[in-house]
Amino acid sequence: MTRYPEEPWHLAGQMYLSLWLVPARELPRVADGTRPLTVAGRGAVGAAWVVYENDSVLHYNELLRAVLVRDGRRPRVCITDIWVDSAASMTGGRELWGIPKEMADFDIDRTTGSGAGPVTDEGVRATAETDEGVLATASFGTGRRVPGRWPLTYRVTQTLDGALKTSPVRSRSTLRTARARWTAREDGPLGDLGRRPPLLSLALNDFTIRFGDTASRTVRPA
Template sequence: MYPPEPWHLRGQMYLSLFLVPRGKLSQLPPVLRDTVRPITVGGRVVVGAAWVSYEPGGVLHYRELLSAVLVHERGRPRVSITDIWVDSVASREGGRRLWGIPKEMAEFQLDAGTEPLVDAAATAAGGPIGSAAGGPIGSALVRLKGRLPGRFPLGFTVAQALGDAVRRTPVRGRGGLRTADAAWRADPAGPLAYLAGRRPVLSLAITDFWLVFGRTPADRARTGRPGTKGNARP
């Protein structure tokens, strides 16, 4: 089983932004292609990739690697997660069933014990589709730099295909910010091959964050959609 929506989560995130030629990326599911458009810079798509450690104090604690495309829906910014791995079955099943997030299982190394370096790596638990063996996904070495004073609000909407509809999920929270340098090493034969050999244009660490992922009862009352499959546009 998995926790009901919303999920209250705490932890650390190491985020990098890339500009990737559109032709290098897989197409979004049809229902999303009919609804959202990728945001491009100079003809390249903005892709965010992140390592996340969700820590005790939230409803679940686990590790995660994700890649997401920045899109817009009639001018409203959205985030669409295209590739994601976790090391928690509850997170995988909840992400898929509640929000249409295509989570897969992986094994992680995420070592943040030697300041200012964070060493991360992930290996797919099931390997490539159709393979019985695990396969490498990628790794990164993140060097943390300056800490920005204060804590900053976090807020965005995740848009995913859930069945034949678009599921729009609000995410809100707050966290500290640090600048960072990150060297990503995506496996050129793996599922993140579109990031192989690319340098991020920006890297940040979002530290000691808390997040509310999903609709709260107040959200559902405001939109008039009581179930978990609401399709409102926040």
């Protein structure tokens, strides 16, 4: 049986994020009951590689794609595609929040500064692969560090047991500018990521995240 922690999950690590503005007709399908938030016929899509490490409740790698949506008039984030290399993360994500996690193999090569202290990445190359082939590859070259640690609070909305499930997320991280190049198998689920360059890319170094509500129940077996 696969066991996973109760919510909320406290996570920490490194994230490499790119954002695109995509024509509405090309947006991934989002949770029933929500609609993509669009301006001038375009919606916001983000894709990220994440390394959960340090004080995370689980340690694993992740590749995700998400769309900015509306739940009524409220802006939300909907995760449309996501892969991890932890069975506990996959099962917990599905059963707690309706996040459609799948399994994949990851190769994430980070070049880091020497010595103790926070990660200071000079470059990252990442690949995720399933039995069907390579999902995506990306290279990030990081630039200037933005002073301070930046807080971000938002809500993720998914479909769980036929209803909308909205979960709070609170995070804080150091930001660095980045240049990113994505490629993906054309016939794969992320084939559109390589068709246009990202509008913006960032490295979120040494982030902390609190994901989900306080739960009264304990760890649940799959």
